Amino acid sequence: MEKHDRIYVAGHRGLAGSAIVRRLQAEGYSNLILKTRAELDLRNQAATDAFFAAERPAYVFLAAAKVGGILANDLEGAAFIRDNLLIQTNAIDAAWRNGARKLLFLGSSCIYPKLAPQPMKEEHLLTGRLEPTNEPYAIAKIAGIGMCQAYRKQYGFDAISLMPTNLYGPNDNFDLKGSHVLPALIRKFHEAKISGAKDVTIWGSGKPKREFLHVDDLADAAVFLMKHYSDPEIVNVGVGEDVSIRDLAMLVRKVVGFEGTLVQDTSKPDGTPRKLLDVSRLNSIGWKARISLEDGIAQTYRWYLEQPLSREFELSTAR
Template sequence: MEQGARIYVAGHRGLVGSAILRKLEASGYTNLVYRSSSELDLRNFDEVLSFFLKEKVDYVFLAAAKVGGIVANNDYPADFIRDNLLIQTNVIDAAFQTRVDKLLFLGSTCIYPKLAPQPIKEQYLLTGELEPTNEPYAIAKIAGIKMCQSYNRQYGTKYISVMPTNLYGPNDNFDLEKSHVLPALIRKVHEAKENNEPQVEIWGSGTPKREFLHADDLADACLFLMDNYEANEIINVGVGQDISIKDLAELVKQVVGYEGELTYNTSKPDGTPRKLVDVTKISNLGWHAQIPLDAGIRSAYQWFLDHHALITK
């Protein structure tokens, strides 16, 4: 991307979008455009097309999405499939109609089959059943991938689809009912420490394994791929290592300085047993994650502490 290119970051206030915006600014890009959801409803195509026509965008990072953990996905399946289909369809088509040079679509590793062989290769997409707890979200993301690929095939566009593993970092969602596992653990353990509670209950058995990528590493990968990747196939972004939820909880407990007990409610769902992505493709291009999990959790916890009053009010 040229330094003076007009770059639109959709979803700039979220975990991923804010990290991409920080990375762009740190890399010297100044011709950036973004809008809050109150200023631009991405579910409304007329608003989206009008925005693209007015702003004359060259590049798009499509990080806007309705996201959440197991509880949110289970409670609001219609919202997840509807809103995500609308957002990505409107942005991708508006980008096409206004001749945007290149678009990067952020997917998710939940697109892969629940029981996919590990580590998960890109070619495993659509080879088995999805995890039921987030199927509507996953189907929307798969539709976004196929839309990018179809526009590339029919119209010769340059739309790439990036599949990040589980993310965390600044601007994460720490809502206990709607967040993902890591921010939820950070908040629960912190509040247990503050309230001198003797134990913290964790959903599930603690045995599932997950891979965690810091949002700043993902942002670095997104800029790298925008400059170095044009294939029609999806591409994974991860660290290449996973950790059990039990070991993750122990790490959070250590970072927070909590001395109570961690208990596991096995009546609650575990979700996918393991989810580790194969990062061979992006590694061969020359990109590797840089932020170790323990250091990343410490920085995420510090961000939580700095914004605690706003998060919990």
């Protein structure tokens, strides 16, 4: 990519998209095309076609998606598969038809089977049954991978697919009905600290293990791979280390400064027992994550404290 190239970041207000924008701007890329969902609904094929025909971006970072945690996936499965299929199908096809040089598709580690060998290698895709709680979302993402590979094979379109592990960081979703585990824990512990609660309840047994990647590391990897990778095979993007949900909760508790106890609601689902990515392919290309989990949580908590959601709760508690 040249500094003057037209670059479209789809989903630039989301967790991953906003980090990619920050990374591109930090490297001096100034010709960025950014559209809110109100300005461009990628679920609308006609609108998407018109946008690409008018703007003709040279490079596309496809970070737009409907995302959420276990509860949201369980309650809104139809919306997760419908919206994500529409977004990625419209964007990938329109990018190819309007001359984009390269497209980067962001998938998810949930594409792998529930009981995949650990750590999960790229070749484990489609070797077993998916985790039921996020199956609709995973199926959509698998379809996106297949579409990128098919367009590369039939049309020579340079489309690559990245599979990030669990992401967190600035611009994350802290809504307890739709958030992932890490931002949910930050909010729960913070509100418990402010309100003087004696304990915080977390879902499940606490035994499942997860890998967490700071979104600024993901953005760095995405820009790096856009420049240096061009193959049909998917690439895992993670840190190569995981942590149990209970240990994660204890780490968030420490960062936030909550002194109460931790209670586990074992009536709630655990989800996949373990999700650790094998990142040897990514490391061999020349990229490794840099931000430690504790440092990343501390940075994310500082960002959260500056948000209206945090301030409104503190004001309501003070009353």
